[in-house]
Amino acid sequence: MDCVATGGNVKVLAKAVHSLSRIGEDLYLEPLDDGLTLRTVNSSRSAFACFLLSPLFFQKFHVSHGRGFRCKMPIKSVQAVFRSLSSLERTVEKCHIELNSEKSRLTFTLHCKHGLLKTHNLSFQDCESLQAVFDKERCANVLQAQPRLLVDTVLHFPPSLEEVKASVTADRLLLKNHVENDADQAKAMRTELCLSSEEFLHFSVSAPTSITFCLKELRVSDGVLVFAESTDLPVSMHFDEPGSPVVLSVTDSVLEANFVLATLSEDSHCNHDNGHKKRPRTPPPADDFMCDDMDSYLIAMETSEMAGPSSRTEPRSSSEREQEEEQRPHSKKFCSFFFGSVLPTSSQTANQTLQNQDVLASDSEDEQ
Amino acid sequence: MWCELLQVNFFDEYQMEGLSPEANEICLEVAPENISRALKTAQNAKAVKVKLTKKHCPCLTLSAELPSLSSISRVVTHDIPVEVIPRRLWHEFKEPTVPDFDVSIYLPPLKTMKNVVDRMKNLSNILVLEANLGGEMNLKIETDLVSVTTHFKDLGNPPWGDSASQSRSQSWDPEAMAHARVDVRKLQQFLIGQQINPSKAMCNIVHNRIVHLILLQEDMSLQYFIPAVA
Numbered sequence: 401m402d403c404v405a406t407g408g409n410v411k412v413l414a415k416a417v418h419s420l421s422r423i424g425e426d427l428y429l430e431p432l433d434d435g436l437t438l439r440t441v442n443s444s445r446s447a448f449a450c451f452l453l454s455p456l457f458f459q460k461f462h463v464s465h466g467r468g469f470r471c472k473m474p475i476k477s478v479q480a481v482f483r484s485l486s487s488l489e490r491t492v493e494k495c496h497i498e499l500n501s502e503k504s505r506l507t508f509t510l511h512c513k514h515g516l517l518k519t520h521n522l523s524f525q526d527c528e529s530l531q532a533v534f535d536k537e538r539c540a541n542v543l544q545a546q547p548r549l550l551v552d553t554v555l556h557f558p559p560s561l562e563e564v565k566a567s568v569t570a571d572r573l574l575l576k577n578h579v580e581n582d583a584d585q586a587k588a589m590r591t592e593l594c595l596s597s598e599e600f601l602h603f604s605v606s607a608p609t610s611i612t613f614c615l616k617e618l619r620v621s622d623g624v625l626v627f628a629e630s631t632d633l634p635v636s637m638h639f640d641e642p643g644s645p646v647v648l649s650v651t652d653s654v655l656e657a658n659f660v661l662a663t664l665s666e667d668s669h670c671n672h673d674n675g676h677k678k679r680p681r682t683p684p685p686a687d688d689f690m691c692d693d694m695d696s697y698l699i700a701m702e703t704s705e706m707a708g709p710s711s712r713t714e715p716r717s718s719s720e721r722e723q724e725e726e727q728r729p730h731s732k733k734f735c736s737f738f739f740g741s742v743l744p745t746s747s748q749t750a751n752q753t754l755q756n757q758d759v760l761a762s763d764s765e766d767e768q
Numbered sequence: 769m770w771c772e773l774l775q776v777n778f779f780d781e782y783q784m785e786g787l788s789p790e791a792n793e794i795c796l797e798v799a800p801e802n803i804s805r806a807l808k809t810a811q812n813a814k815a816v817k818v819k820l821t822k823k824h825c826p827c828l829t830l831s832a833e834l835p836s837l838s839s840i841s842r843v844v845t846h847d848i849p850v851e852v853i854p855r856r857l858w859h860e861f862k863e864p865t866v867p868d869f870d871v872s873i874y875l876p877p878l879k880t881m882k883n884v885v886d887r888m889k890n891l892s893n894i895l896v897l898e899a900n901l902g903g904e905m906n907l908k909i910e911t912d913l914v915s916v917t918t919h920f921k922d923l924g925n926p927p928w929g930d931s932a933s934q935s936r937s938q939s940w941d942p943e944a945m946a947h948a949r950v951d952v953r954k955l956q957q958f959l960i961g962q963q964i965n966p967s968k969a970m971c972n973i974v975h976n977r978i979v980h981l982i983l984l985q986e987d988m989s990l991q992y993f994i995p996a997v998a
Contacts, residue, residue, distance in 0.1 A: 546837075549837065555809065556809040558805060587799075587849055588849070589802045589805070589806070589846060589848050590823070590827075590847040591809075591844065591845070591846045592844065592846075593842065594844075594845075595842055596836070596838055598837070598838030598840055599836055599837040599838045599840075599842070
């Protein structure tokens with residue numbers, strides 16, 4: 401693979417990398433005919449992000465055919481190439497990314513002013529193809545807004561806020577912080593923000609619904625929001641019923657960024673009729689249902705080939721577990737978007753899950 | 769710290785019903801960071817309403833109408849949990865009386881004071897605040913290695929007139945410095961919080977006992993008591 405980005409696009413590329421770095425620790429890079437994809441997933445598998453940079457984004461884009469090359473590398477090393485966004489703009493004229501297959505290195509060369517060349521040779525690992533299964537087009541609800549609106553909205557919620565519940569009706573979007581822990585119920589401050597549909601560029605709701613998802617990836621990261629704001633592109637939000645992932649996407653003619661977040665599913669809503677596409681995972685035994693380490697808020701990993709070393713540390717990711725096991729959720733939990741085989745869950749006693757979910761149950765019942 | 773806000777200067781509408789006509793007060797305990805955060809988000813609001821409500825627990829519900837991109841305002845509502853303090857404990861929350869001080873002096877510009885105290889904090893945990901009735905105030909720190917004193921002059925002394933609290937200061941030698949050793953962080957906390965420009969800022973010192981800081985504005989008063997340390 402061999403591609404060159406020039407001018408302002410180098411900064412966009414850098415921003416994409418920084419945006420991804422807020423979510424996951426590894427950058428999965430795969431050049432396709434459609435363009436260069438940069439993807440990552442967070443450790444709890446509840447957030448996934450993918451940037452697709454079309455060939456038109458690049459001055460030169462050459463992908464060797466044959467066995468598709470793909471790799472992953474620690475995102476910090478790629479960030480090191482693109483450090484200091486402001487100086488990038490001023491000094492870097494072009495960025496050349498080239499695969500050196502003999503040495504197994506991906507070479508990033510920054511051509512800067514005054515003939516200065518900065519070359520970074522990054523080693524990479526082979527890996528499976530990381531792809532979340534989601535279909536924006538089939539989502540029942542689509543909202544689109546200027547990024548400023550979402551940034552302003554997020555500001556109303558405390559920085560420590562994990563989950564937010566978004567409820568839509570035909571003409572309103574209501575955002576509330578989601579308090580699930582019994583102990584916190586009494587003490588927690590509740591915030592609710594109501595936005596009228598008129599503030600959006602596009603507001604199409606097929607039926608009133610509420611979804612709950614983790615705000616952390618949007619803001620601790622400010623991944624998608626900051627990216628959108630800096631590129632001044634509208635952000636669209638695609639979602640369905642609870643349990644279905646919510647997709648935030650930013651698109652222009654040469655790039656497409658999708659941030660896919662898992663949403664809390666409800667018992668009755670957890671439908672599996674999308675076949676292999678959706679597999680709920682029963683959460684492993686744990687006290688804090690909402691803690692990030694928990695697999696309850698999960699994206700099932702459906703990977704085409706599971707290479708041993710590239711899979712994450714969870715024992716479940718071993719390749720023989722690719723079969724989907726029908727694990728009916730006992731009650732609510734976060735269904736997520738899936739990358740692949742549903743990792744079979746460790747057995748979770750019904751009691752435990754019910755206990756955890758009791759907490760959730762009371763919340764969702766309260767909402768209108 | 770004791771702060772009083774005259775409601776008439778802040779609110780267009782104010783309705784309150786206390787415990788009973790004789791005890792027409794309500795006493796609530798609330799986490800300040802919650803209110804602070806709620807108010808911050810309402811900074812640009814067109815209007816803010818504060819109500820005492822009962823949700824999952826007693827709450828101060830703050831709702832703000834915010835400017836929006838459309839004709840319909842954005843409304844943000846914060847439910848801040850509060851604890852209602854029972855009548856029998858109200859006596860614990862009365863305005864502290866002005867202590868019988870030895871010296872009362874106007875403070876130097878708070879910003880200047882803050883700069884000085886910030887730097888002193890790096891050197892020592894204890895700061896000596898002293899002042900006399902001749903309008904002079906010193907901030908001092910002393911460690912094994914270094915001692916630093918900042919002198920302020922011509923600050924002026926507020927005229928308290930004849931009242932019981934004057935008895936001590938009347939017998940105080942005008943040239944003598946009344947001083948108190950205080951924890952520098954407490955003084956710093958007071959100075960950090962100052963976002964307002966008070967019309968009057970003064971300091972009463974009870975020698976070796978208390979530093980009593982008072983900020984006055986036309987619609988608000990704020991008092992801060994720092995006990996002296998040994």
